Amino acid sequence: MTIELNPNIPEGPIDKKWEDYLGHIKLVNPANKRKYKIIVVGTGLAGASAAASFAEMGYQVTSFCVQDSARRAHSIAAQGGINAAKNYQNDGDSVYRLFYDTVKGGDYRSREANVHRLAEVSRNIIDQCVAQGVPFAREYGGELANRSFGGAQVSRTFYARGQTGQQLLLGAYSALMKMVDAGKVDLKVRQEMLDLVVKDGRAQGIITRNLETGEIEKHAGDAVVLCTGGYGRVYFLSTNAFNSNATAAWRCHRRGALFANPCYTQIHPTCIPVAGEHQSKLTLMSESLRNDGRVWVPKKKEDIKKHPNEIPEADRDYYLERKYPSFGNLVPRDVASRNAKEVCDEGRGVGETGRAVYLDFRDAIKRDGLQTVKDKYGNLFHMYQKITDENPYEVPMKIYPAVHYTMGGLWVDYNLMTTIPGLFAGGEANFSDHGANRLGASALMQGLSDGYFVLPYTLGNYLASQGVQPGGGDTSAPEFEQTEKEVKDRIQKLVDQGKKGSRTVLEIYRDLGHIMWNQVGMARNETGLKDAIQKIQKLREEFHNSVKFLGSDKEMNKHLELAGRVEDFLELGELMARDALERKESCGGHFREESQTDEGEAKRIDDQFSHVSAWEYTGENKEPVLHKEPLTFENVSLTQRSYK
Amino acid sequence: MSETKNMTLKLKIWRQAHKDAPGKMEDYTVTDVSSDMSFLEMLDLLNEQLVHENVRPVEFDSDCREGICGACGCVVNGQAHGPERGTTVCQLHMRKFKDGDTIVIEPWRAKAFPVIKDLVVDRDAFERIQQAGGYITTRTGPKPDGNAIPIGKEVADQAMDSAACIGCGACVAACPNASASLFTAAKIRQFGLLPQGQPERASRVSKMVLQMDKEGFGNCTNIGECAAACPKEIDLENIRFMKSDLRNVLFGLQK
Numbered sequence: 079m080t081i082e083l084n085p086n087i088p089e090g091p092i093d094k095k096w097e098d099y100l101g102h103i104k105l106v107n108p109a110n111k112r113k114y115k116i117i118v119v120g121t122g123l124a125g126a127s128a129a130a131s132f133a134e135m136g137y138q139v140t141s142f143c144v145q146d147s148a149r150r151a152h153s154i155a156a157q158g159g160i161n162a163a164k165n166y167q168n169d170g171d172s173v174y175r176l177f178y179d180t181v182k183g184g185d186y187r188s189r190e191a192n193v194h195r196l197a198e199v200s201r202n203i204i205d206q207c208v209a210q211g212v213p214f215a216r217e218y219g220g221e222l223a224n225r226s227f228g229g230a231q232v233s234r235t236f237y238a239r240g241q242t243g244q245q246l247l248l249g250a251y252s253a254l255m256k257m258v259d260a261g262k263v264d265l266k267v268r269q270e271m272l273d274l275v276v277k278d279g280r281a282q283g284i285i286t287r288n289l290e291t292g293e294i295e296k297h298a299g300d301a302v303v304l305c306t307g308g309y310g311r312v313y314f315l316s317t318n319a320f321n322s323n324a325t326a327a328w329r330c331h332r333r334g335a336l337f338a339n340p341c342y343t344q345i346h347p348t349c350i351p352v353a354g355e356h357q358s359k360l361t362l363m364s365e366s367l368r369n370d371g372r373v374w375v376p377k378k379k380e381d382i383k384k385h386p387n388e389i390p391e392a393d394r395d396y397y398l399e400r401k402y403p404s405f406g407n408l409v410p411r412d413v414a415s416r417n418a419k420e421v422c423d424e425g426r427g428v429g430e431t432g433r434a435v436y437l438d439f440r441d442a443i444k445r446d447g448l449q450t451v452k453d454k455y456g457n458l459f460h461m462y463q464k465i466t467d468e469n470p471y472e473v474p475m476k477i478y479p480a481v482h483y484t485m486g487g488l489w490v491d492y493n494l495m496t497t498i499p500g501l502f503a504g505g506e507a508n509f510s511d512h513g514a515n516r517l518g519a520s521a522l523m524q525g526l527s528d529g530y531f532v533l534p535y536t537l538g539n540y541l542a543s544q545g546v547q548p549g550g551g552d553t554s555a556p557e558f559e560q561t562e563k564e565v566k567d568r569i570q571k572l573v574d575q576g577k578k579g580s581r582t583v584l585e586i587y588r589d590l591g592h593i594m595w596n597q598v599g600m601a602r603n604e605t606g607l608k609d610a611i612q613k614i615q616k617l618r619e620e621f622h623n624s625v626k627f628l629g630s631d632k633e634m635n636k637h638l639e640l641a642g643r644v645e646d647f648l649e650l651g652e653l654m655a656r657d658a659l660e661r662k663e664s665c666g667g668h669f670r671e672e673s674q675t676d677e678g679e680a681k682r683i684d685d686q687f688s689h690v691s692a693w694e695y696t697g698e699n700k701e702p703v704l705h706k707e708p709l710t711f712e713n714v715s716l717t718q719r720s721y722k
Numbered sequence: 723m724s725e726t727k728n729m730t731l732k733l734k735i736w737r738q739a740h741k742d743a744p745g746k747m748e749d750y751t752v753t754d755v756s757s758d759m760s761f762l763e764m765l766d767l768l769n770e771q772l773v774h775e776n777v778r779p780v781e782f783d784s785d786c787r788e789g790i791c792g793a794c795g796c797v798v799n800g801q802a803h804g805p806e807r808g809t810t811v812c813q814l815h816m817r818k819f820k821d822g823d824t825i826v827i828e829p830w831r832a833k834a835f836p837v838i839k840d841l842v843v844d845r846d847a848f849e850r851i852q853q854a855g856g857y858i859t860t861r862t863g864p865k866p867d868g869n870a871i872p873i874g875k876e877v878a879d880q881a882m883d884s885a886a887c888i889g890c891g892a893c894v895a896a897c898p899n900a901s902a903s904l905f906t907a908a909k910i911r912q913f914g915l916l917p918q919g920q921p922e923r924a925s926r927v928s929k930m931v932l933q934m935d936k937e938g939f940g941n942c943t944n945i946g947e948c949a950a951a952c953p954k955e956i957d958l959e960n961i962r963f964m965k966s967d968l969r970n971v972l973f974g975l976q977k
């Protein structure tokens with residue numbers, strides 16, 4: 079297959095591209111709109127906002143989610159906030175500054191034009207959400223409140239307590255429900271997309287499994303929009319929800335959609351450490367804690383089992399403050415995470431497993447008083463105590479990094495269209511805006527930007543300019559039969575295997591998590607990655623020969639669901655390792671031990687790796703093919719990050 | 723912190739194969755339970771043990787496992803989401819239990835929430851209540867600036883208190899009448915407090931309450947079990963607000 083990776087970036091100066099694009103796109107004839115059927119998979123921020131917007135524009139929409147309600151998508155768990163270049167604080171923010179910060183924060187591995195558009199529409203998002211009744215935090219005078227987040231120099235983050243994701247999602251959800259009520263959206267819950275139907279070279283439908291009855295269903299549409307989130311659960315333990323998975327995206331990849339930058343994962347430094355093998359997921363503690371908490375470990379290994387309050391000042395190593403005097407505890411996420419790993423590797427980690435560092439509020443309480451600390455962080459302290467049974471007001475918190483977000487995803491052009499015509503990807507499912515590292519409070523912004531303000535226009539342009547004729551939802555074509563059959567066969571094989579196996583899905587899944595976390599995690603090197611690829615291949619074989627689960631496919635069967643997802647993770651994990659191996663530089667969340675500065679910081683190699691790596695699937699157990707989209711920077715100049 | 727690693731617990735769990743099948747309580751023993759586990763991780767462990775014994779695992783819903791998505795929920799020893807106040811069952815930890823304890827685990831019980839399988843119930847009725855009017859009618863597109871209409875901090879905070887509902891259904895499960903009033907009222911109050919919600923305030927309350935009745939939920943008789951069971955501690959003020967709005971509509975005070 080010859081693949082031409084054309085990002086389709088409009089001509090013109092960066093701040094005019096989107097405006098110009100909008101002025102020149104082809105519009106679908108209003109009388110025709112209701113004849114087109116659009117399939118939207120996923121109901122998180124991107125999916126719900128896109129589905130609602132399409133329906134308002136007059137299209138017929140079918141929307142799918144795996145949960146029992148569209149309101150439960152994992153966007154709901156985002157705590158911190160959403161960025162927007164409103165400059166309400168009059169502190170010098172602007173569209174350009176948000177654009178610049180995002181490109182720099184992504185360590186110069188994102189596409190300028192997409193990021194600029196994101197910064198432009200960020201302002202509309204806030205207005206939209208206010209109009210929907212999202213209860214953002216307010217000042218006493220009634221204006222919207224902001225905070226600074228993730229080391230940004232301006233206060234551009236809007237928030238709703240520690241539940242910003244929840245409130246934005248419920249806003250998008252209510253817009254979606256309004257359109258369900260109007261009969262314009264057919265909402266299908268407890269449905270999992272298992273394959274994409276490609277006909278005449280265009281995405282024209284999907285195959286789903288009804289998770290309540292087990293039935294396999296065919297759905298046809300004139301375009302398919304994937305907003306199915308990221309793949310952090312490939313690590314087994316992450317802050318992602320239990321049902322978050324990569325299956326829909328991966329199966330599209332198998333049908334020809336290139337997968338971009340799979341090795342870019344974000345590891346969040348402040349999570350509650352792993353307590354034991356039983357653990358099913360990790361809990362994030364908002365990064366804002368680092369504004370006042372001081373991170374340390376004992377200087378001496380002998381002290382790690384001592385009660386922290388008995389370790390005198392002289393024996394504590396505030397390693398972030400020591401190594402990065404000007405940024406201290408506020409270094410970016412990847413730097414904080416890597417340093418925590420390093421001190422634990424040295425044997426100075428604390429807690430039962432030795433994989434934790436202290437985050438200490440003693441000095442903040444002394445300086446500002448208990449009440450002030452309570453006011454700021456009460457909710458978080460409460461949550462911490464609930465999970466760990468320790469009182470962080472008296473004993474330092476223990477934290478450790480955990481997988482949180484994946485910057486990689488399906489490759490998309492400026493239109494958010496994948497390499498399969500008619501298949502679009504939005505939100506965390508695409509690779510588009512965050513480069514090698516995402517800034518805090520930017521995930522919500524991107525999800526809603528894609529869903530409310532980008533996809534509704536670019537998808538219409540596709541239908542109109544490509545002369546797509548409305549298909550009327552007809553699933554009788556042989557392509558549907560064929561794809562459905564393949565899905566059914568695959569499930570049958572899995573169920574048959576499940577009956578005679580010996581290791582449970584979770585047991586194998588945990589093994590994969592260990593390989594990924596230890597060898598494709600916070601720090602990567604050639605030997606480890608090559609070894610990981612072999613181990614994953616072996617584990618995949620083991621899965622196919624010895625996975626065990628009970629029950630049939632003709633009923634609700636969550637173990638079967640998980641088995642199918644793990645099967646995909648076992649392929650995706652290998653691709654992540656390959657991508658990490660291929661990218662011999664360090665950038666953003668991707669740290670190659672071979673590529674660091676004398677001071678041990680990440681070192682980019684711009685002349686070799688200023689590109690997007692987009693992988694083509696070539697068949698089971700076959701080597702994937704790498705395609706490169708060169709990245710050019712005309713509006714920012716590349717610098718090496720330094721936080722000393 | 724005293725961690726116990728190997729508790730053994732007796733579980734009595736509701737088993738039901740599908741919507742139309744009869745269900746019954748069954749006894750299980752789960753071993754090697756650590757006090758650091760969440761309640762759902764304990765059920766994961768039970769399921770692992772059951773699969774190895776070739777016994778069909780127990781189905782239950784969960785997703786975020788951090789108390790925000792509202793997917794999880796079961797009745798533990800007679801209490802919706804278990805014994806700890808303000809806590810979803812995914813955030814309930816096994817340190818609340820002792821070695822040798824017997825724990826009774828049942829699905830939400832309500833006519834409007836039919837059991838799909840074991841502990842999994844069908845909460846579509848909530849969706850339909852939301853669809854009936856749980857939104858502000860506004861299109862995607864250019865809007866007045868976010869600061870165009872000031873909203874006092876107190877009002878915004880109160881709206882947020884109501885908006886914190888996670889739609890789990892514990893209020894219904896806890897209510898002796900199986901009423902959905904707390905869930906419905908929380909949405910009505912959130913929008914009813916905000917200036918953006920005023921134009922549809924009257925129609926919203928009538929449509930949502932009507933739908934709630936249609937779904938077969940019971941009436942609110944001010945018992946307050948709902949608020950006591952609510953993992954987000956949504957309070958009864960919401961129901962008072964809803965009833966007052968409803969009265970105003972009925973008496974023609976609000977259109």
Ligand code: FES
Pocket residue numbers: 783784785786787788789790791792793794795810811812813
């Ligand atoms: S699983 Fe999300 S609230 Fe319990």
